Amino acid sequence: xxxxxxxxxxxxxxxxxxxxxxxxxxxxxxxxxxxxxxxxxxxxxxxxxxxxxxxxxxxxxxxxxxxxxxxxxxxxxxxxxxxxxxxxxxxxxxxxxxxxxxxxxxxxxxxxxxxxxxxxxxxxxxxxxxxxxxxxxxxxxxxxxxxxxxxxxxxxxxxxxxxxxxxxxxxxxxxxxxxxxxxxxxxxxxxxxxxxxxxxxxxxxxxxxxxxxxxxxxxxxxxxxxxxxxxxxxxxxxxxxxxxxxxxxxxxxxxxxxxxxxxxxxxxxxxxxxxxxxxxxxxxxxxxxxxxxxxxxxxxxxxxxxxxxxxxxxxxxxxxxxxxxxxxxxxxxxxxxxxxxxxxxxxxxxxxxxxxxxxxxxxxxxxxxxxxxxxxxxxxxxxxxxxxxxxxxxxxxxxxxxxxxxxxxxxxxxxxxxxxxxxxxxxxxxxxxxxxxxxxxxxxxxxxxxxxxxxxxxxxxxxxxxxxxxxxxxxxxxxxxxxxxxxxxxxxxxxxxxxxxxxxxxxxxxxxxxxxxxxxxxxxxxxxxxxxxxxxxxxxxxxxxxxxxxxxxxxxxxxxxxxxxxxxxxxxxxxxxxxxxxxxxxxxxxxxxxxxxxxxxxxxxxxxxxxxxxxxxxxxxxxxxxxxxxxxxxxxxxxxxxxxxxxxxxxxxxxxxxxxxxxxxxxxxxxxxxxxxxxxxxxxxxxxxxxxxxxx
Ligand code: ADP
Ligand code: MG
Numbered sequence: 270x271x272x273x274x275x276x277x278x279x280x281x282x283x284x285x286x287x288x289x290x291x292x293x294x295x296x297x298x299x300x301x302x303x304x305x306x307x308x309x310x311x312x313x314x315x316x317x318x319x320x321x322x323x324x325x326x327x328x329x330x331x332x333x334x335x336x337x338x339x340x341x342x343x344x345x346x347x348x349x350x351x352x353x354x355x356x357x358x359x360x361x362x363x364x365x366x367x368x369x370x371x372x373x374x375x376x377x378x379x380x381x382x383x384x385x386x387x388x389x390x391x392x393x394x395x396x397x398x399x400x401x402x403x404x405x406x407x408x409x410x411x412x413x414x415x416x417x418x419x420x421x422x423x424x425x426x427x428x429x430x431x432x433x434x435x436x437x438x439x440x441x442x443x444x445x446x447x448x449x450x451x452x453x454x455x456x457x458x459x460x461x462x463x464x465x466x467x468x469x470x471x472x473x474x475x476x477x478x479x480x481x482x483x484x485x486x487x488x489x490x491x492x493x494x495x496x497x498x499x500x501x502x503x504x505x506x507x508x509x510x511x512x513x514x515x516x517x518x519x520x521x522x523x524x525x526x527x528x529x530x531x532x533x534x535x536x537x538x539x540x541x542x543x544x545x546x547x548x549x550x551x552x553x554x555x556x557x558x559x560x561x562x563x564x565x566x567x568x569x570x571x572x573x574x575x576x577x578x579x580x581x582x583x584x585x586x587x588x589x590x591x592x593x594x595x596x597x598x599x600x601x602x603x604x605x606x607x608x609x610x611x612x613x614x615x616x617x618x619x620x621x622x623x624x625x626x627x628x629x630x631x632x633x634x635x636x637x638x639x640x641x642x643x644x645x646x647x648x649x650x651x652x653x654x655x656x657x658x659x660x661x662x663x664x665x666x667x668x669x670x671x672x673x674x675x676x677x678x679x680x681x682x683x684x685x686x687x688x689x690x691x692x693x694x695x696x697x698x699x700x701x702x703x704x705x706x707x708x709x710x711x712x713x714x715x716x717x718x719x720x721x722x723x724x725x726x727x728x729x730x731x732x733x734x735x736x737x738x739x740x741x742x743x744x745x746x747x748x749x750x751x752x753x754x755x756x757x758x759x760x761x762x763x764x765x766x767x768x769x770x771x772x773x774x775x776x777x778x779x780x781x782x783x784x785x786x787x788x789x790x791x792x793x794x795x796x797x798x799x800x801x802x803x804x805x806x807x808x809x810x811x812x813x814x815x816x817x818x819x820x821x822x823x824x825x826x827x828x829x830x831x832x833x834x835x836x837x838x839x840x841x842x843x844x845x846x847x848x849x850x851x852x853x854x855x856x857x858x859x860x861x862x863x864x865x866x867x868x869x870x871x872x873x874x875x876x877x878x879x880x881x882x883x884x885x886x887x888x889x890x891x892x893x894x895x896x897x898x899x900x901x902x903x904x905x906x907x908x909x910x911x912x913x914x915x916x917x918x919x920x921x922x923x924x925x926x927x928x929x930x931x932x933x934x935x936x937x938x939x940x941x942x943x944x945x946x947x948x949x950x951x952x953x954x955x956x957x958x959x960x961x962x963x964x965x
Pocket of ligand 1 (some may be wrong): 460544545
């Protein structure tokens with residue numbers, strides 16, 4: 270048995286391998302590329318490619334691929350083998366510098382939102398040397414960005430890298446004002462906590478809805494759900510434990526720092542958290558984690574559900590995006606410091622985040638929008654659809670003291686002055702952490718909790734990085750001109766608190782009163798995807814992303830089209846699946862059951878004056894519900910047909926929500942009631958109870 274330290278990163282072409290296998294000069298050149306973004310000349314790239322190929326072949330790889338993240342949200346790869354004919358009927362294994370740096374996948378079928386007409390189908394992939402190459406299933410995977418020949422981003426990684434550059438640039442300006450001349454670069458870091466469900470494969474295979482849509486479209490509540498909360502952090506079942514052990518090992522091989530795992534609130538729900546890392550790498554790793562989770566589950570005879578809401582009435586799955594900013598000198602800029610100077614710098618960055626979240630709450634909401642996540646947000650479990658920030662009592666009191674020119678607690682006499690006073694220590698308390706807040710300060714980082722479990726972390730971090738970059742640039746503009754830096758900073762922080770404190774809310778985010786209060790404060794409550802997506806086209810948001818060169822206007826519009834279209838497609842597939850299930854399986858089964866009941870009644874009545882009230886009452890009830898379900902099927906069918914005539918994406922998304930989804934919800938109510946009346950052996954699908962408790 271090899272040890273964990275041997276296993277860790279064993280399938281990654283990481284720094285250790287590079288040092289070992291590259292000539293010193295090439296290693297140094299590559300380091301410069303990784304650290305400072307200098308381009309790598311083709312000769313050096315050829316040396317790197319060769320070393321990568323030899324290493325990969327030794328590990329059993331035969332193919333290579335440019336691994337990228339198109340706007341579908343899942344990763345894509347097209348495999349090419351290393352073999353190259355030598356002309357004498359033999360082959361050699363080859364991988365050139367050019368093949369490492371740039372690829373050209375035939376990408377005409379990836380969504381581009383009109384960015385790339387099909388006749389100009391070509392897009393190219395470009396190596397991201399900051400994310401290490403790795404081997405997966407015998408294939409050398411090169412992490413890449415994916416662009417059109419016109420330079421437009423066709424993926425989720427390119428804008429993410431651009432947003433990291435934007436925040437780097439603006440944060441450096443601010444840090445310079447604080448005298449940090451040694452800092453050369455600033456990076457954002459992310460640790461995404463990933464929730465998921467595990468169900469038994471045999472049970473899963475009997476549910477068309479899970480197979481086609483990832484969630485149950487019908488299903489009556491089981492007698493036992495999550496009420497007892499006996500699953501949360503409970504004992505992990507042996508099958509799940511074996512899965513987690515395997516999963517960890519697979520992730521470790523890829524250098525993914527899988528660290529904690531536990532049961533979640535709902536039965537069959539679990540969570541995995543890695544140790545945080547640089548944002549683009551965290552995004553790559555999270556994509557890989559989701560993929561490997563599904564593969565390893567299959568090996569264990571289970572299916573890993575990453576859908577945001579696989580089961581109605583049971584908690585859904587999210588992804589918590591833990592986010593911070595740190596310098597290349599190792600300082601976490603969201604860590605309150607020890608000295609007045611460190612505190613002032615911390616408060617400046619904190620205020621930039623507060624202002625960013627308030628001003629771009631709409632874009633943060635857009636960044637987590639999907640048909641699946643609509644079931645979670647605002648559904649009394651995950652954070653509400655209203656974006657607000659939790660800072661905790663101590664920090665809020667400090668901000669109030671600054672705002673009111675007051676001492677920060679009753680024992681203090683002096684007015685709190687930035688740059689003069691040391692802030693009190695904030696206890697890094699994990700016990701009273703507000704779990705209902707969408708955006709919580711957790712001691713030295715922020716935790717954004719609105720992401721859906723299946724979504725890529727890229728979009729959210731693009732918004733966060735860019736919005737904070739904008740606020741930092743505004744701060745730098747003011748402070749660079751100031752004669753008295755400390756006074757100007759004090760004023761700036763005070764003004765930011767006054768202007769943006771409406772976004773701060775430390776109470777219970779699930780409370781209906783908060784939703785009313787939020788409305789009074791003028792905060793947005795964008796309940797569904799069609800409600801929020803149009804905000805991404807607002808001038809304010811266009812300006813933000815174009816100013817910082819993260820998205821062009823065309824790229825923003827293309828993303829809007831893709832997201833709207835994707836939403837309607839998902840609803841349409843769900844509607845069709847429901848119709849299929851109702852027409853082919855549920856109604857016929859119920860009809861058979863009614864037949865059985867009426868046969869029983871006839872047989873009983875043949876015996877004379879026998880009590881048939883059970884069968885008769887049940888038959889009446891089942892028949893009535895069947896009639897209602899039949900009408901609702903017709904209504905849904907009608908809505909599906911109407912949707913077909915709508916060509917405009919915005920209009921279709923709206924229609925899908927207001928009519929299709931509404932008709933689906935209606936049908937579900939009746940069918941779920943039917944399920945409670947029909948004998949188990951007649952019901953065509955495994956019940957919620959069987960699904961949720963299928964893994965022993
Ligand atoms: P929990 O939220 O479950 O109590 P932790 O607070 O320990 O757990 O961490 C949650 C996640 O936050 C982990 O993935 C961790 O690596 C990540 N994290 C910790 N510090 C930072 C940071 N500075 N930047 C980004 N993520 C971080
Ligand atoms: Mg957490």
